[in-house]
Amino acid sequence: MPLNEQLFDFKEYPKDVLLKDGSVVVFRPTIGQDRKLLVEFFRSLTDRDRRYFKHDVANPKTINKWCDELDYDLVLPIIALKKNGRKTRIVANGSLHTEPQGWSTHVARIRFQVHPDFRGLGLGQAIAAELCERATMRGVQKLQAHVRADNKDVLGLLRRIGFRKEGIFKRHAVDMYGRHHDVIIFWQDLEDFWRRMEDLQVDMDNPGCFP
Numbered sequence: 001m002p003l004n005e006q007l008f009d010f011k012e013y014p015k016d017v018l019l020k021d022g023s024v025v026v027f028r029p030t031i032g033q034d035r036k037l038l039v040e041f042f043r044s045l046t047d048r049d050r051r052y053f054k055h056d057v058a059n060p061k062t063i064n065k066w067c068d069e070l071d072y073d074l075v076l077p078i079i080a081l082k083k084n085g086r087k088t089r090i091v092a093n094g095s096l097h098t099e100p101q102g103w104s105t106h107v108a109r110i111r112f113q114v115h116p117d118f119r120g121l122g123l124g125q126a127i128a129a130e131l132c133e134r135a136t137m138r139g140v141q142k143l144q145a146h147v148r149a150d151n152k153d154v155l156g157l158l159r160r161i162g163f164r165k166e167g168i169f170k171r172h173a174v175d176m177y178g179r180h181h182d183v184i185i186f187w188q189d190l191e192d193f194w195r196r197m198e199d200l201q202v203d204m205d206n207p208g209c210f211p
């Protein structure tokens with residue numbers, strides 16, 4: 001099915017996003033045909049990055065399963081693409097996890113990762129802002145991020161954009177060596193988020209570029 005038909009609900013995509021160094025990446029929701037690029041993206045991350053992920057993203061079976069079971073109502077994955085000559089690669093990946101039924105339909109979770117070559121350019125902030133925007137459009141009021149306590153990079157970014165600690169799941173994650181780690185629950189009221197973006201003078205058309 002052509003991209004535009006699959007993305008009928010997302011007329012603003014593909015969307016150009018300007019980074020701090022003046023380069024441009026393109027955001028759009030993931031489609032099934034992205035599996036090869038996604039496998040390459042996750043394989044190109046360092047072991048240090050991958051150890052923080054909940055799922056075994058180095059295994060193509062994990063990515064294939066995500067691509068086979070795409071359901072934007074449950075999980076909305078957004079990728080950032082960078083074109084270099086004739087080659088296009090994924091340079092960041094994010095996802096918004098919503099609850100379609102029950103007493104927490106106003107709550108959602110986000111996850112995101114940026115390729116090491118593209119860090120420090122505002123891309124992490126831009127993809128987080130994109131997920132917040134889509135969450136707001138879906139009527140989400142409260143956003144959460146579940147982060148392993150030793151993942152300092154993500155903790156730094158979440159704090160910067162206004163997420164606060166809500167609680168801790170003790171010894172909740174087990175790494176490949178059998179060690180247990182606490183998982184911190186961060187949360188954000190989306191109305192506060194938009195106020196904070198205004199305070200930081202973030203231009204939402206170019207959320208990676210802030211003063």
Ligand SMILES: CC(C)(COP(=O)(O)OP(=O)(O)OC[C@H]1O[C@@H](n2cnc3c(N)ncnc32)[C@H](O)[C@@H]1OP(=O)(O)O)[C@@H](O)C(=O)NCCC(=O)NCCS
Pocket residue numbers: 049052053110111112113114115118119120121122123124125126147151152153154155156157158160
């Ligand atoms: C965290 C991550 C997304 C940051 O991406 P990024 O594109 O480099 O972030 P940005 O350039 O948008 O940074 C925005 C702000 O976040 C904070 N930040 C980013 N990286 C940070 C770090 N290593 N330590 C502390 N704060 C950091 C800073 O406040 C930064 O603002 P500044 O540039 O004005 O200092 C990236 O390091 C990453 O993908 N890490 C691995 C992801 C991961 O483990 N995900 C697992 C579960 S979600």
